[in-house]
Amino acid sequence: GPLSERHLMDVRLGELPAWLATRDLSLQGLCGGAQKAWSSYYDKYINVKRGGPAGISMLLAGYCLLSYGWNYQHISKISFLVSV
Amino acid sequence: VLHVTRPLHTAQQRLAPLPPLPEKGGEVRHGLIPEEFFQFLYPKTGVTGPYMLGTGLLLYFLSKEIYVINHETVAAICILSIIIYGVKKYGSHVAAFADKLNEEKVSKALAVKNEAIKDLEAAIEQEKKEQWRVEGRGFLFDAKRNNIAMLLEANYRERLLTVYNEVKKRLDYQVAMQNLKRQKEQDHMIQWVEKNVVQSITPQQQKESIAKCILDLKALSKSAQAAA
Numbered sequence: 001g002p003l004s005e006r007h008l009m010d011v012r013l014g015e016l017p018a019w020l021a022t023r024d025l026s027l028q029g030l031c032g033g034a035q036k037a038w039s040s041y042y043d044k045y046i047n048v049k050r051g052g053p054a055g056i057s058m059l060l061a062g063y064c065l066l067s068y069g070w071n072y073q074h075i076s077k078i079s080f081l082v083s084v
Numbered sequence: 085v086l087h088v089t090r091p092l093h094t095a096q097q098r099l100a101p102l103p104p105l106p107e108k109g110g111e112v113r114h115g116l117i118p119e120e121f122f123q124f125l126y127p128k129t130g131v132t133g134p135y136m137l138g139t140g141l142l143l144y145f146l147s148k149e150i151y152v153i154n155h156e157t158v159a160a161i162c163i164l165s166i167i168i169y170g171v172k173k174y175g176s177h178v179a180a181f182a183d184k185l186n187e188e189k190v191s192k193a194l195a196v197k198n199e200a201i202k203d204l205e206a207a208i209e210q211e212k213k214e215q216w217r218v219e220g221r222g223f224l225f226d227a228k229r230n231n232i233a234m235l236l237e238a239n240y241r242e243r244l245l246t247v248y249n250e251v252k253k254r255l256d257y258q259v260a261m262q263n264l265k266r267q268k269e270q271d272h273m274i275q276w277v278e279k280n281v282v283q284s285i286t287p288q289q290q291k292e293s294i295a296k297c298i299l300d301l302k303a304l305s306k307s308a309q310a311a312a
Binding site for chain 2: 044045046047048049050051052053054055057058061068075076080081084
């Protein structure tokens with residue numbers, strides 16, 4: 001179908017910038033998109049009858065990676081590495 | 085008062101209860117990576133593709149020091165091992181416990197629903213019985229009408245008896261009065277006749293009647309003596 005109506009997974013790599021241009025990038029649009037992403041993740045992995053460790057463990061792993069990325073500059077300094 | 089400028093109740097009204105929650109969440113391998121990733125890479129690299137990708141990425145990060153091994157690495161390894169051991173050992177128990185809680189909740193609600201259904205069915209039975217009873221109202225009113233007729237009849241007959249008794253009393257009184265009057269007249273007449281007769285007997289007549297009686301007695305005694 002037309003470019004603007006496809007999901008991210010159905011967009012080819014070359015069309016990615018064009019696809020990004022069609023998205024609603026205002027603050028409201030971004031918040032709406034974040035809300036949709038969270039609710040779809042929640043409905044798929046957490047809001048089920050018999051969930052497992054997968055739901056929150058993925059969130060925690062993502063948090064670990066994100067915090068490592070934010071603190072990389074500080075961690076990679078020699079002064080930090082020496083001070084145990 | 086609600087001042088509305090936007091239309092209310094525009095969406096389709098949902099009548100059935102909410103759809104039930106899905107039984108299991110999305111498939112996740114090793115607790116961290118969704119199954120979709122493996123399926124995504126399967127056509128190109130087969131089954132071992134994602135694992136090779138993971139190993140390559142790990143070695144690349146380690147060698148290029150994008151991931152720096154420091155004291156936090158050791159802490160992370162210890163914590164992760166303990167967490168994984170705990171989840172593997174007690175995961176099923178916790179899941180069973182949570183399922184039991186859920187089951188209790190659901191069974192309570194179900195019990196309430198069944199209770200309500202039973203009560204309503206009993207009420208329906210009662211209602212049907214009452215409707216059947218209504219058909220008997222003819223008999224009820226017939227019985228009442230019979231009762232009333234009997235009361236009226238009894239009352240009527242009582243009054244009839246009273247009337248009869250009263251009339252008989254009056255008539256008896258009249259009869260008694262007549263009898264009394266005749267009686268009194270008779271007595272008075274007898275007395276008057278006796279009185280007059282006694283008065284009319286003069287002394288002369290008395291002497292003559294006594295002499296006659298003596299003569300008669302003598303004759304009688306003679307005839308009696310003669311007979312004997």
